[in-house]
Amino acid sequence: MSSDNNSGDSALQQQQQTISLEELPLSQLQNIKNQLETEISELTEAFTQMKQAQGAFRECKNCIEMLTPENQDKTIMVPLSNSLYVPGKISNIDSVVVDVGTGYYVEKPTADGISYYDGRIEQVQSNLKKIQETMEKKQTSYRGLLELMQFKITQQQQQQQQLSTKQTA
Secondary structure (H helix, E strand, O other): OHHHHHHHHHHHHHHOOOOOHHHOOHHHHHHHHHHHHHHHHHHHHHHHHHHHHHHHHHHHHHHHHOOOHHHOOOEEEEEOOOOOEEEEEOOOOOEEEEEEEOOEEEEEEHHHHHHHHHHHHHHHHHHHHHHHHHHHHHHHHHHHHHHHHHHHHHHHHHHHHHHHHHHHO
């Protein structure tokens, strides 16, 4: 059975053979450049969305922290839509209803609500760090690819000039 695994491993190694970018023609380098641009754009969009989610979680946490005895029975504006509000009173400062995703809501004690949002903020921060690291790697690859493409273009131009010089001589 181990010999079967070894033959499978060697086949996998052959498939994972690396190709030097210097060996690729400009058209393939252009395709790689386009792919990197797309990936960087998608990562940038994901980063922006994660930052927005983090801001929303911070806002939720801040709202819970405002549920203090001093604010009990105060009148607030309760949103019914993005542009429609009704007056309401803070009657219960001991618990909150938390949106835990996909349409599920859970009633939690105020302290647990704060802990929940702290956890979500940390989770998003961790994801932001991973996205940032990946973006930096992709951008470094992109810059290196642009340098290589510029070098190849310059090389081609020099070869064309040499050919045209030989033909005119």
